[in-house]
Amino acid sequence: MNTSMIAASNTMGQIQRKLDTISHNIANTNTTGYKRRESTFTDLLHQQVNNQSRAALEVGRLTPNGIRVGTGAKIAQTAVRTEIGSLMQTDRELDFALTEKNHFFRIQTVENGVPVERLTRDGAFYLTENPDNAQTLALVTGNGDFVLNQAGNRINLPRNFQSINFSGEGQLLVTLNDGTVQNVGQLGLTNVLKPQLLDAVGDNMYRFPDLQALGLALLDVQENFASNGQTVSQGFLEGSNVDLSKEMTELIEAQRHYQFNARSISMADEMSGLVNGLRR
Template sequence: MNSSMITASVTAGQLQQKLDTISNNIANVNTTGFKRREVTFSDLLHQQINNQTNPNYEMGRLTPAGLRSGVGAKVASTALRLDQGSLVGTDRELDFAITQPNHFFRIGIEENGEQIEYLTRDGAFYLSEDPDNPDLVTIVTSNGDFLLNGGFERISFPLDFEEIQLSPEGMLNITLNDGTVLNAGQLALTHVHKPQLLEAAGNNLYRLPDFAALGYAEADMLEEVPGNEGRLMQGSLEASNVDLGREMNELLTTQRHYQFTTRAMSIADEMAGLVNGIRR
């Protein structure tokens, strides 16, 4: 009975993690560029119990001998699924949709006077005053973090502009009020070859891992590619790749599994109460 309680309680805790993951997916069904996560399970340790000491009683047995007693299941992985989301037209100059998987925008965040680089698929950008020059504006995310170009620098241009256009080569061309066309730099993307190693950093951002600690060279993990027409689409956004119907089905199934697990704990507790209540 104690084994039943342990197995059920361990599995219930792991099922709660899956419920949390599904809830996070559902909560971000309308988040631009969001990528869902999928939970998989694996068995925990188990032991072989040889309950039959006389082999003569096992003659003709077709099933494996003995009993296998496990202690539940655990979350094996929470995989990031980078399936392409649908493209939604916005006709907005600062909306850029990535059209290929495993590609990300490079974002720079100031932390303790140092620029830390993050990745995102969210292509909804805005303009903000350049902190180094009040006569310039720079492209930022909705949280005020800087969009970086191919040289890992901010994209800045004068305030008196009229139009922002992405060229087929991935160049950002800024048309000023006097008709002058200014090249603000190339909009580059980061191609991640092993996206499962990315660490979620919140706010729809991903943090790059410590490649040296993992035994990888950065050149084997990342590749900077130009944001040309084959990879970027101006005036559009990539929607979340969360399928609400599928997530609701997974939610109901997991809740039912959780219900069965808690019922097993309740039954084990009732059996323990019956045993403890037996009197001579």
């Protein structure tokens, strides 16, 4: 296989990965709190071929001497973009939207039978029976994962309530049937200091990789804090930050790049056929 085939085939595989990323963004255009991902490319290993050994013949040359032969390009990074999506008013008591980038709700899910903490921007919450206390209800996500408070504990509400209000200090206030108001805690939030380290684990949730292997501590990548009236809006949901027109433009560009590299392989194959068909 000649050099042009190697470079084109390597690049085609990486362009396919970008196409997968773009298609994933498009598929989540209407997903609440979804953060789009963006792929960037870098060159693979290349070498300098000095095909002209007589410098006197290169006097007046405007381009660098020699030929640079590369082996294609690869995806350097698929970064998550944390820009805030548009806020959609729902007037639903259990809908909450984060108003600052890099802020996430803290939730608890179960993986392999072990409770683990995860992060999400999806603030569409619901109520379900508390498995630990039948007299209360638990605040959960649409997937049934528990919403955590500022101390990292589950948020529980009494059954006999009329309404839920989010105070300016960030407290969840529940009005009971007898008119009394009960404070059930504050939503637990985290400020992600290094969002590019986040791994998407599906169901609109994120986690950090093995921080010990990276030489980092949890305090180096996130700061937990309690919600307040400036960071959370009740009765709103954050839409996806995917710009459909931009994604379609990048999709067409990526397809054209893929076709160009595929054509390079075809041309190299045709040239090889011509060379093999030569007769003395």
